[in-house]
Amino acid sequence: AQSVSQHNHHVILSEAASLELGCNYSYGGTVNLFWYVQYPGQHLQLLLKYFSGDPLVKGIKGFEAEFIKSKFSFNLRKPSVQWSDTAEYFCAVNVPTGANNLFFGTGTRLTVIP
Amino acid sequence: DAGVIQSPRHEVTEMGQEVTLRCKPISGHDYLFWYRQTMMRGLELLIYFNNNVPIDDSGMPEDRFSAKMPNASFSTLKIQPSEPRDSAVYFCASSAAGTGYNEQFFGPGTRLTVL
Numbered sequence: 001a002q003s004v005s006q007h008n009h010h011v012i013l014s015e016a017a018s019l020e021l022g023c024n025y026s027y028g029g030t031v032n033l034f035w036y037v038q039y040p041g042q043h044l045q046l047l048l049k050y051f052s053g054d055p056l057v058k059g060i061k062g063f064e065a066e067f068i069k070s071k072f073s074f075n076l077r078k079p080s081v082q083w084s085d086t087a088e089y090f091c092a093v094n095v096p097t098g099a100n101n102l103f104f105g106t107g108t109r110l111t112v113i114p
Numbered sequence: 115d116a117g118v119i120q121s122p123r124h125e126v127t128e129m130g131q132e133v134t135l136r137c138k139p140i141s142g143h144d145y146l147f148w149y150r151q152t153m154m155r156g157l158e159l160l161i162y163f164n165n166n167v168p169i170d171d172s173g174m175p176e177d178r179f180s181a182k183m184p185n186a187s188f189s190t191l192k193i194q195p196s197e198p199r200d201s202a203v204y205f206c207a208s209s210a211a212g213t214g215y216n217e218q219f220f221g222p223g224t225r226l227t228v229l
Contacts, residue, residue: 036220042222043118043205043220043221043222043223044205044207044220045220046217049217090156090157100145100162100164100209100211100216100218101147101159101162101170102147102159102218103159104149104156104157104158105156106155106156106157107156107157
């Protein structure tokens with residue numbers, strides 16, 4: 001089965017600092033890749049997704065992610081974080097030829113200090 | 115559209131009791147997913163339905179867990195009997211059918227505490 005690894009469990013940054021959250025997956029074929037965000041007390045929301053094409057994808061709120069196929073990675077970045085970015089971030093994988101389900105990483109909690 | 119609706123939002127129960135979690139998917143969506151979120155294991159897919167039919171229940175932890183989808187607008191996840199290790203947040207999600215992948219929309223979750 002596919003697995004998704006997020007190595008950073010909790011990241012603490014000051015406002016305006018740059019962010020990079022790691023995501024690696026284990027599947028040798030074509031995948032669809034996602035980042036979801038869960039703000040405190042809220043449900044998961046899609047931040048951005050990659051299906052094909054330009055490996056650098058831009059999402060909402062200034063987030064972007066880069067797909068590096070050779071490294072099986074899909075890291076999330078933001079040049080300058082804000083206090084409102086405090087949330088939990090989940091990387092997820094879908095195998096296009098399989099079912100319409102997602103495999104999630106364990107999540108990374110981001111705390112931004114004002 | 116109100117989005118995916120889950121009830122209750124919080125549930126506290128005692129070990130051995132039956133727990134029923136409810137989900138109403140987005141109207142017109144053909145897929146419904148149940149996930150469990152814990153600190154140790156993150157988000158795990160428990161089961162999913164397509165057109166009210168269970169497709170993959172391999173994530174259901176054991177026989178104490180059961181899920182049903184009697185119609186296109188309602189699903190339940192039942193735990194009987196409940197145990198403390200079942201304490202988690204349970205999410206329901208739905209998505210439309212079609213070629214390729216279709217985005218899953220998540221409900222607010224049910225936080226279950228089993229004492």
